[in-house]
Amino acid sequence: MAGNENRQEYSNITTIDFAHQINKEDVQSSSCDGDNMGISSNDGIKSTLSKTQPRPHHRKSAHWQAINAVLKKDKCLSQRHFNIIKRIGSGCAGFIFLTQLEESDLYFVLKVMNRAHLESINKSTSIENEIDVLQLLDHPFLPTLYYSFEMDMYTVLVMDYCPGGDLYEVRNQQPGGFFSEKDTRFYAAEVLIALEYLHMLGIMYRDLKPENILIKEDGHIMLIDFDLAIQGHFNPTLARFHSLPLQCPSIEDISRVFTCFNPGNMCGIKKKMKSSGHRKKKKLLSSLPELQTEPTGVHSMKAVGTYEYMAPEIAEGKGYGSAVDWWAFGVLLYDMLYGRTPFVGHDDISTSANIRDKSLVFPKAQRVSTAAKDLMKQLLVKDPAKRLGCKNGASEIKKHPFFNGIEWALVLQSPPPIVPGPYKCEQDSEEDSHN
Missing domain, CATH: 1.10.287 (Helix Hairpins)
Incomplete structure (x- = not known):
């Protein structure tokens, strides 16, 4: 299928398997000397324990307590503190491993990135960029950076594990390969809230796609991968709340x-x-x-992301701003409701041409409400200045009739369509652990 073949990074880089290079020598080279976070670095990449400690939505987190227990005992974290169970993902930046923290029943993800490889493909700054962005995040629908450390040639990030897989996999498991409108509304509402929070921080995400939306054990979503995100200024405004000034200073x-x-x-x-x-x-x-907030002063000329989710202004090689995230949100809605993206062609070049020139068409074989179609039409406007969300951000999109009935303040209390539950290591076969 062309749609599956096009699900690749715009840079078209073949991933190199770093996993076999992570050996005992690398583990032994991890050092607890240097700063009080235990990492000595000569290449300018800072390794960090989240300096703010657990924030509001992690106040009672068992994961934070376990991490802090290890730090109290050993002063730092390294690979020796984690039992690597299996590799669960990969990308041009590196590999993702499912691990279990020693002396606990808690699972974490280790994102392992080869600094020399990233430097060879002119993406060496992506590590620093991702760490910088992750340190800003404090949200139930976004990952937590618990710690990062370095081995001889790798930077390793310690983050949350989501046992439910990604939204692309989950969507393919549905009857017909697409979500019902009810389930689409649930996932779209949570993604919208996550994007709203990022835009509140002045962050343009630039990499929205089902593969970057994971399902946590409670069934709610987690938006991942921030190596393409860039940050600018922000000027958040609160409306309908009179005990604070409308312009909030922080x-x-x-x-x-x-x-x-x-x-x-x-x-x-x-x-x-x-x-x-x-x-x-x-x-x-x-x-x-x-x-009400949209990033200001965030502009880029760099063509990054996944072809099928690229906004026209990226495909045309023009400068662009945060409106590209709302275009991608419209493509995501279409993908969830129809099982494919709206402008996919037989190759990347034809996909890019379709995004620039082709009109939006809805398949007649699948019944989708008028409200859903109208929302996609308003998001998939080729002129970013006329795109829904470009002026007042997510608050415009939340008011659309498609989201009628969503109690935004209580989304975390809403029952998810699928609740995968906690991961159980004993269910994996020996064969699975090597795939």
Whole structure:
């Protein structure tokens, strides 16, 4: 299928398998000398324990407690603290391993990146970029960087593991190879919230696709891979909230009141909702803060990402801004509802030409609501200045009729379509562990 063949990095780089090079000599070379985070580096790449420690949505995290227990005992983390179970993913940046932390029943992902290889393909800054972005994140739908360390030729990131696989795999397992509109609405709402948070931080993501949306053990999503993300300025605005000025001076001010980032606030709202009648519930939800933000000063000329999800302004080689994320969000909706992307061609060149020139067409064989089609039409506008979301960000998209019935402040309380549950190592065969 052309659609599957086109699911590759724009740079068309063949991944090199680093896994066999990670040996005992590399482990022994990991050092706990140097700074108090245990990593000595001569190449300017800083290895970090998340300096802020557990943030609000990780307040009771067993994973943080386990990491801190090891740090208290050994002062640092290295590969010797992790039992590598199997390789679970790969990309041009490196390989992903499922691991278990020593003396615990907790699973983590190690993202292993070969610095020399990335330098050879002019992507050496992607490691530093990803670490910088990950250190900013504090959100239930985004990964946590627990720690990073270096071996002789590798930088290793320690992050969350999601046992439910990625949205591309899950979608292919559905009848007909596409999601129902109800399930699409659930996943799209959570992705929208994740993008809203990134844009609030001034981050343009640039790599939205089903393969980068993982399903956590509780069934909610996690957006991953930030080596293509770039950060600019931001000017978040809160509407419908009168105890704060409309122009908030800092992210902390927003996080303090914006319920999506504060589980404590959500719990309080949930209790009020249970004890209130329909009118009071509606009034309570309408009084919640509405965040309006789009990154400013974020512009790029670099053609990056996956062809099928590229916005026209990228395909045309023009400069672009954060509106490319809303185009990709429209493609994602189409992909979930129809099982394929709207402009895919028989190769990358034809796909790029279709994105620039072809009109949006909806397959007649599948029944999709008028609201869903209208939302995709407004997102897949070739002129970024006229694209839904380009002015006030996610708040514009949330108001679209397709999302009617979504209680945005309580999305984490909504039952997911699929709940994979925790990973169980004993279920894997010896053969699986080598694939």
